[in-house]
Amino acid sequence: MQVDIGNALAEVATPGIPREALDRLDDRVAAAHERIEAGRASDEHGYATLNQPANVDVDAIQAAVEPFDDCENLVNVGIGGSALGAATISAALDSDVDAYYLDNVDPKWVADHLETIDLSKTALNVVSKSGMTAETLSNFLVVREAMEAAGVDWTERTWVTTGPEGNLRDLAEKHDLPSLPVPDGVPGRFSVLSTVGLAAAALQGHDIEAILDGARDADDALAPSLFDSPAYAYGAVNYALDQRGAGINVQLPYAESLETYAEWYSQLWAESVGKDGVGQTPVRALGATDQHSQLQLYRAGPHDKMVTFIRPQEREDTTIPETDLEGLSYLGGLTLGELIDAEFEATEASLANAGLPNVRIEIDRVDERAIGELLYSMEAATILAGELYNVDAFVQPAVEWGKKATRGLLGGGDFEEADEVAEKTELTIE
């Protein structure tokens, strides 16, 4: 993986980072790296994330999914960090096993899935560290009932990924389900390179050792200077541009298979640094499609944003047939890959030309190794950013208010937050 921050410099963009400022920031990167390494050394909460590639028990993962090696479908019931990492790998890599992520409680959408998926050929993974996540456990109950209605023994089709106690752990023990632990010290959004993200990949037939090899390469590339470490370069530049007014960071992969990656990154970044009144807002986009949707705004709108271009350097390609279409003969004989890559470079240059800061991330190709490298690098980038922002990257206290209010509204206890829902200030136009 390589990161090109040239278009984030003040000589190109406004906001932009003066080279001297980057040098000064590098002192903070060195200090942050030292803090991160100390956290890793003692397996401290959150920092332990970066030790996962060395510590994860691949054999346990393979054993947990082995009973399902005849399945045609994976249904993953989990939400947030219990879905997005695995979903990112599923979307990136081809598999004969179709994966469905039930990460929402939209009733019609859930019912539509259960109507179309052959549950007798499905492996069901239920993922919740606490065993208490309302959306996940509700969906589990619905899926379990659908299996029973279809004459499928759910206890033969299910494994759980959960903490040492709680509802899912109890179920696993009671019904002798395969189970995997959620690792200690690894917040959900950082869990892709653990049991939480890798079991689905193993079930889908992906080479999880190769994913981990990529992650270990990214680990080896961490260094006490942003000029020596692609991951830290990215985290530091995001922070430095945010400080200078780029409060938005558009994730713009030029590969359909990386569209879910942009969602994963957005959770990772938003929940980690979005606190104490700070935090850059990640925005999910897709190249080349969004050139015809968002580029006008990016190029001609306010300079409140940066754009992160992401692409594989190699692609499986498709040739454009020769053509006598008027004015388009130049396309004939090119490949779609050449077209999308030219659009990538042209769009990048068009933003630089307009002085909008942007960064280029390139991976070798979309395969196991490169995905592992990318995911690990972004975890490290985010942890570094947490140090630079001076926030606790590993907590998400702000989501509790809504959880209590929801529970109160549904009769799950007395919560003053639920009372506040009824007091909404209304000004309705109809």
Place this chain on the structure above:
Amino acid sequence: MQVDIGNALAEVATPGIPREALDRLDDRVAAAHERIEAGRASDEHGYATLNQPANVDVDAIQAAVEPFDDCENLVNVGIGGSALGAATISAALDSDVDAYYLDNVDPKWVADHLETIDLSKTALNVVSKSGMTAETLSNFLVVREAMEAAGVDWTERTWVTTGPEGNLRDLAEKHDLPSLPVPDGVPGRFSVLSTVGLAAAALQGHDIEAILDGARDADDALAPSLFDSPAYAYGAVNYALDQRGAGINVQLPYAESLETYAEWYSQLWAESVGKDGVGQTPVRALGATDQHSQLQLYRAGPHDKMVTFIRPQEREDTTIPETDLEGLSYLGGLTLGELIDAEFEATEASLANAGLPNVRIEIDRVDERAIGELLYSMEAATILAGELYNVDAFVQPAVEWGKKATRGLLGGGDFEEADEVAEKTELTIE
């Protein structure tokens, strides 16, 4: 459709709009409405959009798709406004015809589609006003070749939607293809309620008269005051919050079937008001899923954003089975709809509690009529916002630079923009 702007008021949120400021803004809304009505009266470019529901030729649409009434798949080759409107309707409404939108030139993704879709049972719609869009024409050439390779007569399976001249018009004449005109005066991103957006809906068996009825209801609801017009209330509040620091507008539908709607809105808004250094950035999200991804940032991060909640008031629902799971008995016997609606209200209240401005849009249910009403209302909201921002909402000049650069890079002519690509400032860390 109703719009509740209570949580956008200064008494609730920061930034927020004082009620007196809303009253003053309403004078500008009245003037803008007058300008819009004058533009409509003379079918002026852009403003003509709002006349589409009255003017669109439904019979011509039905006739164009009638030859394909036996198809099982729709493949729509078009990008930006030539895809997103139709895709929004496809995603919102159930159909026996599967729709695929080839709106990107990712080579592997295109090839994967062509491998899995039965082209002999496919209707192909090629959509480009100019007949010159590089991505669209390239994909058309690839799809046509795939049809030929599969022994499918593409001239029997294709209709075009295009302007009065150009490559697609020529092809239609040469091969006697069904064709539909792209309406005059309607920019691509505003074309959903025209031939461009409605033909795919007709092919999929949707009641396009009902869609237009909904749009006409929304038209009837336009009025010279934001307090009388939900569409204008929304456009005006977005503008007023942006002026006060909410440069980001998160689109947060609580329905999977409206996820593509958020993409459509994002194009509509971004290309229309993103110019001359201004324009609020739309962000696509999804409830309840993103509560576990973005809510931490929204509630505890910078107050540089507003959130737009969107939901249907009625849903097809699914009951959660009774359960003895510890601590979760309150969920048993509820419905997933009750759960997601409680989460909607709780999340909305949680942002209000944190002083983050938000707006609630409610539609009756996700059906033809309500979708037509919503889409039309957002077009009107965006046009109104163009007046308030004092920009030309109907042009997108900033995308030209990159198009020229792309063309130059691919040998399609001499363009100085292409030279600038080679001069990139690099600072690469690997």
